Amino acid sequence: MHFEKNDLSRKLMRAFPALRSLKVYIFCLMLVIGIVPSIIMRLGILENYEERAVSLRASEVTTQYKIIANHLLNYNYLQDTTSEVINAELEQMSNLYDGRVLIINGNFRIVKDTYAMSEGKTMISEEVIKCFKGESTTRHDRNNGYIEMTIPIVEQVEAGIQEDARVLGVILASVSTDSIVTTMSILNRKALILSVVMGIVILGIVLFFSHILIKPFNRVTQAISEVKDGYTDKAVSVPDYVETEHIVDAFNQLLGRMRVINDSRQEFVANVSHELKTPMTSIKVLADSLNQQPDVPVELYREFMQDITEEIERENNIINDLLALVKMDKTEAELSVSAVDINNLLETTMKRLRPIARKRDVEVVFESMRPVTAEVDEVKMSQIFTNLVENAIKYNKEHGWVKVVLDADHQFFTVDISDSGIGIKEEDCDHIFERFYRVDKSHSREIGGTGLGLAITRSAVLLHRGSIKVSSVEGEGTCFTVKIPLSYIKSGGNS
Ligand SMILES: Nc1ncnc2c1ncn2[C@@H]1O[C@H](COP(=O)(O)OP(=O)(O)OP(=O)(O)O)[C@@H](O)[C@H]1O
Ligand SMILES: [Mg+2]
Numbered sequence: 001m002h003f004e005k006n007d008l009s010r011k012l013m014r015a016f017p018a019l020r021s022l023k024v025y026i027f028c029l030m031l032v033i034g035i036v037p038s039i040i041m042r043l044g045i046l047e048n049y050e051e052r053a054v055s056l057r058a059s060e061v062t063t064q065y066k067i068i069a070n071h072l073l074n075y076n077y078l079q080d081t082t083s084e085v086i087n088a089e090l091e092q093m094s095n096l097y098d099g100r101v102l103i104i105n106g107n108f109r110i111v112k113d114t115y116a117m118s119e120g121k122t123m124i125s126e127e128v129i130k131c132f133k134g135e136s137t138t139r140h141d142r143n144n145g146y147i148e149m150t151i152p153i154v155e156q157v158e159a160g161i162q163e164d165a166r167v168l169g170v171i172l173a174s175v176s177t178d179s180i181v182t183t184m185s186i187l188n189r190k191a192l193i194l195s196v197v198m199g200i201v202i203l204g205i206v207l208f209f210s211h212i213l214i215k216p217f218n219r220v221t222q223a224i225s226e227v228k229d230g231y232t233d234k235a236v237s238v239p240d241y242v243e244t245e246h247i248v249d250a251f252n253q254l255l256g257r258m259r260v261i262n263d264s265r266q267e268f269v270a271n272v273s274h275e276l277k278t279p280m281t282s283i284k285v286l287a288d289s290l291n292q293q294p295d296v297p298v299e300l301y302r303e304f305m306q307d308i309t310e311e312i313e314r315e316n317n318i319i320n321d322l323l324a325l326v327k328m329d330k331t332e333a334e335l336s337v338s339a340v341d342i343n344n345l346l347e348t349t350m351k352r353l354r355p356i357a358r359k360r361d362v363e364v365v366f367e368s369m370r371p372v373t374a375e376v377d378e379v380k381m382s383q384i385f386t387n388l389v390e391n392a393i394k395y396n397k398e399h400g401w402v403k404v405v406l407d408a409d410h411q412f413f414t415v416d417i418s419d420s421g422i423g424i425k426e427e428d429c430d431h432i433f434e435r436f437y438r439v440d441k442s443h444s445r446e447i448g449g450t451g452l453g454l455a456i457t458r459s460a461v462l463l464h465r466g467s468i469k470v471s472s473v474e475g476e477g478t479c480f481t482v483k484i485p486l487s488y489i490k491s492g493g494n495s
Pocket of ligand 2: 387390391449453454
C-alpha cells in the first residue's frame, strides 16, 4: 500500500532529504518545545520590568514635587523667585533625577527654569492646560529617554464651610530614564547569556534523547538485516515500543508466510521428482526383465511393451498436468474469455466421460434449472467440469450415481457435482486441493490419479474469481460446489 503525500510536503522532502528522518523530527520538536518558552519568558519579563520601573520613578518624583509645590506656596515663589531655599531645592531635584524643572505661573509664564533657558517665556501645552484644571499628567518618551510630569501648585481656599482648591501654577518636570535603560540593557545581556547557556544545555539534552528515542528503530532495522543476510531465521523481537512491536510482528508474520511458501515449494519439488520417477522405475524394471531373458515369448514381450506404453502415458499425463498448473500460476492474461453456453459445455463434458462411467456402472445425471451463458474461458471451464465429474466417477461405488446440477442467479452460476461414492474424511477435506494430495494413495494409484486434478481445478476457479467448496460424508458420498461470476471480473492492480 502506498500513501500519496501532498505536493508541498513531497517538494519539501525532495529539497531537504533530512526531513524524512524521524530523528530530525524529534530533534526539531524537542528543540522548539525547549527554546521557544525561554525566549517568550525573556521578552515578557524585560518588557514588564521597564513598565514597572517607569511608573515607580514617575510616582516617586510626583510625590516629591507635590511637597515642593506646598513649599512654593509658603514662600510665595510664583511672585518672587529669589528664595534661595526653594531654588536650592529645585536645583537638587533636577540634579538628583538628571532632569529639568519649569515653574509656570497662572499667566502661563515660566518663572523658573533650572536650565535657565526659558525663563520669562510663555508655556501653553496640552499637559499644562490639563494640569491647571487640577489633573497631574505623566508621559513617557521612550525614544528620547525621559519621563515628563506636570504637578499642580494648589492653594486651599476656605469657601464657607467647604474648602475649595485653586491651581495657582504648574510644575513641569522631566526626569531622565537613562538609569532604567542601563539596568534594562544589563538585564537583557544577562538574560541573553542565560538563554544561550540554556539553549546549549537543551541542545545537548535533545541530541541525547533523540538518539535514545530512535535507537529501538535502529535495532529493528539491524534485526531484520540479520534475517535478510541469512545469519539467523529466528523471529525478530524488539519490544521497546508498541510501534516497534507492531513492525516486528508484521515482519515475523511475513517471515512465517515465506517459510510456509518455501516449505511447500520444497515439498512440491520432492513430490514432482517422486511422481516422475515412479513410471520411469516401472519402465526400467519392465525393460530390464525383457533384456535379461534370452528368448522372450512374443506374448510376454507384447504384454510388457503394453505396460511400458501405459507407464509412458502416465508420465505424459503428469507432465501435462504440471504444465497446466504452472501456466495457471502465472497470470490471468492467459485467460481467453468469451460468452459460453454452460449447459452445452456441461453436456459435452459429461458425454465424453460417460464411457468411463459405463465401465464402472455409474449413472451420470445432468439437471439444469435454467439456461446459463457466462463470460468464461471455455477450455479451463471444461477442465474444471471434467476433473470434478471424473473424480465423482472414479471415487464412486459399483452401481453408483453422479448428479450434476446447474443453477444461476443474476450474478453467479453454480454447479453442484454430487456422487454416491466413497466420500472423504473431514480432516482430508482441508487438503484435497493441495498438489499431489491423495486420500488413499494405494487406492488412487490403482485408479490412476496423481493428485493434481483438484489443484488445477481450484486454480482455474480462482482465475475466474469464483469459489469451490466441498462437503462429504465418508462412505456415503461427496458434493463439490463451484460458484462462478456470470460476468468476467477483471482484477484491478493489487496495491
Ligand atoms: N468425488 C470424490 N470422492 C471421494 N474422494 C475424492 C473425490 N474427489 C477427489 N477425491 C480425493 O481427493 C484426492 C485428490 O483428487 P485429485 O483430483 O486432485 O487427484 P486424483 O484424482 O487422485 O488425480 P488426478 O490428478 O488424476 O485428478 C483424490 O486422490 C481422492 O482421494
Ligand atoms: Mg482427479
